[in-house]
Amino acid sequence: MKKKIAIIGSGFSGLSASAYSSKLGHEVHVFEKNSTVGGRARSFQTENGYTFDMGPSWYWMPDIIENFFNDFNKKASDFYELVPLDPQFEMVFSDGIMGIPQDFEAMKTLFEETEKGAGQRLDDFMKDAQFKYEVGMKDYVTKPCNSWFEFVSLKILKSAFSLDLLTDFSKFVRKYFSHPKLITLMEFPVIFLGASPKDIPALYSLMNYGGYKLGTWYPIGGFIKIIESMQEIAMEQGVKFHFNANVEQIVINDKRANALIVNGEKIEFDSIIASSDYEHTERKMLPKEYRNYDDNYWKKKTFAPSCLIFYLGIKEKIPNLKHHTLFFENDLDLHTTEIYGDKKWPSKPLFYVCCPSKTDKNIAPDNCENIFLLMPIATGIADSDQMREKYFLEMMSRLEKHTNAENLILKIEYKRSFCLEDFKQDYNAFEGNAYGLANTLSQTAVLKPSLRNKKVKNLFYTGQLTVPGPGVPPSIISGKIASIEANKQLISSYEKTI
Numbered sequence: 001m002k003k004k005i006a007i008i009g010s011g012f013s014g015l016s017a018s019a020y021s022s023k024l025g026h027e028v029h030v031f032e033k034n035s036t037v038g039g040r041a042r043s044f045q046t047e048n049g050y051t052f053d054m055g056p057s058w059y060w061m062p063d064i065i066e067n068f069f070n071d072f073n074k075k076a077s078d079f080y081e082l083v084p085l086d087p088q089f090e091m092v093f094s095d096g097i098m099g100i101p102q103d104f105e106a107m108k109t110l111f112e113e114t115e116k117g118a119g120q121r122l123d124d125f126m127k128d129a130q131f132k133y134e135v136g137m138k139d140y141v142t143k144p145c146n147s148w149f150e151f152v153s154l155k156i157l158k159s160a161f162s163l164d165l166l167t168d169f170s171k172f173v174r175k176y177f178s179h180p181k182l183i184t185l186m187e188f189p190v191i192f193l194g195a196s197p198k199d200i201p202a203l204y205s206l207m208n209y210g211g212y213k214l215g216t217w218y219p220i221g222g223f224i225k226i227i228e229s230m231q232e233i234a235m236e237q238g239v240k241f242h243f244n245a246n247v248e249q250i251v252i253n254d255k256r257a258n259a260l261i262v263n264g265e266k267i268e269f270d271s272i273i274a275s276s277d278y279e280h281t282e283r284k285m286l287p288k289e290y291r292n293y294d295d296n297y298w299k300k301k302t303f304a305p306s307c308l309i310f311y312l313g314i315k316e317k318i319p320n321l322k323h324h325t326l327f328f329e330n331d332l333d334l335h336t337t338e339i340y341g342d343k344k345w346p347s348k349p350l351f352y353v354c355c356p357s358k359t360d361k362n363i364a365p366d367n368c369e370n371i372f373l374l375m376p377i378a379t380g381i382a383d384s385d386q387m388r389e390k391y392f393l394e395m396m397s398r399l400e401k402h403t404n405a406e407n408l409i410l411k412i413e414y415k416r417s418f419c420l421e422d423f424k425q426d427y428n429a430f431e432g433n434a435y436g437l438a439n440t441l442s443q444t445a446v447l448k449p450s451l452r453n454k455k456v457k458n459l460f461y462t463g464q465l466t467v468p469g470p471g472v473p474p475s476i477i478s479g480k481i482a483s484i485e486a487n488k489q490l491i492s493s494y495e496k497t498i
Contacts, residue, residue, distance in 0.1 A: 002026055003270035003490050006260055008247050011039025012472055013463040014275030015230040016068065016479025017486075021273070022237035023072065024487045029269075030234070031245040031262055037231050039275075040427060040434070041472075043224035046414050049365040050313040053224060054418070055434075056472050057354045057372060058324070059217040061210040064137060064473035065226065071480075072233050079229035081220040083359065088216035089324035091185060092402050098181060099322070102215055115179040125176045125186075129209035132163055136206045141468035144481050145446045164202035172202035184332050191376060194304025194438025194470065196336040201441050210473075218323065218359050226472075247276070250285045250459065257459040271458040271486045275479065278449055278465035280428035290455050302443060304435035304470055305339050305376040306420050310392055312371040313364065313414030318355065320403045321369075325353045327398055335376070340438075343378040345387060351375040351395050368413075373399075380431035383420040392417070435471075436464025451482060457493070460486050 003026050007018045010032040022028040036042050040055035059065075062082070069076050076082060086102035098114075101107050104126075112119030143150045164172060173186045187197040189207040219225045231241070242262070250272060251259035259268045274281040279298045282291040330348035338346045354372040357364040364370040373395050393409075400408050420432030437443050451466050453459035462482035464470040 001491065004268070005029070005271045005273065005486060006031060006267070006269040007273050007275060008260075008281065009033075009039055009275035009463070010037045010231070010241065011275055011463065012041060012227070012230070012475035013479040013482070014039065014273075015227065015234055016476045017273045017275060017462050017483045018239045018479075019068075019072065019230065019234040019237055020480050020483035021486065022234065022239045024483065026271075026487070026490075028234075028237075028239045029267075030239060030241045031247050031260065032241065032243050033246045033276075034426065035243050037241065037243075038224060038227040041223055041227050043222055043227075046313060048313065048413060050311075050368075050370055050414055051222060051224075051363040052311040052370065052372065052416075053222045053356070054309075054311075056223050057356070058211070059219060059223070059472075060207070060214070061137070061473040062214060062217055064210075065476065068230070068476050068480075069233070072237075074233065076219075076226075076229070079232070080225040082217050083220060085216045085218055085323050085359065087322060088212070089326060090322045091181070091188075091326045091328050092398075093181060093184075094329040097402075098185065100185070100212065104213060107212065111177075111182060114182055115177060118177055118179065118182060121176040125205065126209055126213050128162075129205040130213065132203055133206040133209040135163065136203060137210070137473075140445070141474060141477055142481065143445070143467070144451050144485050145448065145467045146450070146452060148446050151445070164205075167202040168198050169200040169202050169204055170196070170198040172205060173197070184328055187332060188326065188328075191305070191332075191336065194435060195302060195340055195440050196333070199302075199340075199438075199440050201439075201444070204439065216324065218356065220360055220362070222356060222360065222363060230476075247285060250274075250281075252287065252290050252456055255290075255455065255457055257453075257456050271460070271490055273460045273462055273479075273482050273486055275461075275463045275482075277428045277430060278461050278463070279430040281461065284428070286456075290453070292450055292454055298430055302340070302438040302440055303379045303431065303433045304438050304464075306379045306423060306429075306432045306434045308373075308375045308377055308388060308391055309418040310371075310373040310395070311414070311416045311418070312369075312373065312412055314369045314371055314408060314411050315365075315367075315413045316369070316405075316408075316411045317367055318369050318371075318403050318405050318408070320405075321353070321355050321358065321399075323355055323358045325355070325402070327351050327353065327395075327402070329398070339376060339378045343381060345377060345381060345391075346375070349375050349391065349394070351398075353395075353399060377420075379420070379433045381420065383432070388417045388419055430465075436469065439469050451478075451485060458486070458489055460489075 087099035108119040249261035
């Protein structure tokens with residue numbers, strides 16, 4: 001029963017959905033509005049020899065990513081070399097630097113040296129987080145979340161209390177640690193879940209396990225290697241890719257999505273999976289009567305941050321700089337409040353620097369550095385060149401202070417910024433968001449935007465605005481779930497005709 005399926009968008013979720021849909025025996029076409037594969041995980045090269053990953057840079061939860069390759073009888077190592085980072089990253093505080101070692105026993109020693117008894121408490125924290133990781137990433141996030149009844153199983157019911165769904169993450173961390181640096185270190189991973197740690201369920205300590213305990217890794221060649229590998233697998237399955245292919249409309253007939261209008265051309269399909277921005281897909285591609293949600297729904301939702309990014313090529317090696325560096329000299333609570341509460345540009349920002357050329361000699365010319373600056377900001381605020389430059393100068397000043405490098409700005413031979421307006425232009429991102437919906441309790445599981453269109457029988461959504469949520473591993477899982485649900489619907493429709 002081979003059917004024709006369209007996938008809108010070629011990010012992680014779109015690539016995943018295409019590969020799994022083709023594996024299930026269907027003819028699959030991927031339509032990408034940009035000229036290259038990858039969505040937010042695209043890369044670009046400069047004429048003077050720099051290669052920049054445009055989006056994700058933290059390789060966490062390696063087992064979840066590995067699962068994708070295993071599903072196609074492959075291994076990640078068949079496609080790229082994965083290397084551990086040691087230290088995993090550095091955190092710059094106002095009164096010193098903390099390097100997070102790759103080895104967990106060394107991490108426990110660091111915690112103990114920082115706060116008496118914290119080494120053993122870290123062990124206890126991670127054992128609890130491991131349970132949440134194993135239940136959450138294997139049982140919870142694989143559900144399509146069409147109904148709460150999906151979660152009614154003895155195993156899930158038994159584990160519900162232990163998952164701390166009703167405890168906020170901030171309080172949970174403080175049960176184990178009291179030193180401000182350790183609290184900041186443990187709260188950092190949830191920033192990109194889209195809310196202050198006090199508004200995130202303690203369930204998400206699973207991220208600490210998936211990162212700190214399982215380690216921080218880097219694929220040689222950059223994150224684009226994962227994208228290219230997933231595309232290669234999809235093409236081996238028979239998936240066809242179409243670039244510079246702007247989907248203008250989803251054609252509905254008798255409550256079925258039976259075609260796409262792509263660059264003015266009508267192309268018929270039996271099923272459609274949209275990994276494009278959910279809000280844009282509904283508002284721009286569907287008539288009002290076939291949308292799951294209206295404009296007010298999206299305006300009331302809590303979104304994860306946007307960000308201000310700078311891609312820099314620097315014609316000099318920078319001393320005292322690691323692959324990942326977090327600049328946390330200022331107050332975390334203040335910055336998160338200005339992102340999620342006040343919705344304004346930060347007064348005392350935190351930011352992140354990625355320097356992958358410290359690990360990978362292939363992405364920058366000899367004796368040069370490839371630098372990625374990222375500052376989380378609120379969605380929906382005014383974006384301007386003047387504001388971008390203001391924060392660029394502040395970030396560079398703090399980077400120079402940390403590394404004892406002088407006049408770095410004078411040594412920049414490539415510079416490109418990316419911010420709210422670029423997220424809107426390139427990805428049709430609602431209010432310029434970078435990371436999807438916040439994983440707050442009121443936006444979890446069945447309370448997320450539905451993976452199924454409730455009014456159109458064969459239209460599905462995937463990616464960071466639906467289940468299971470934002471991030472690379474969840475997006476890969478989302479694509480798999482969407483492909484399974486689309487296949488079920490096709491089988492059901494076929495059975496009704498015979």
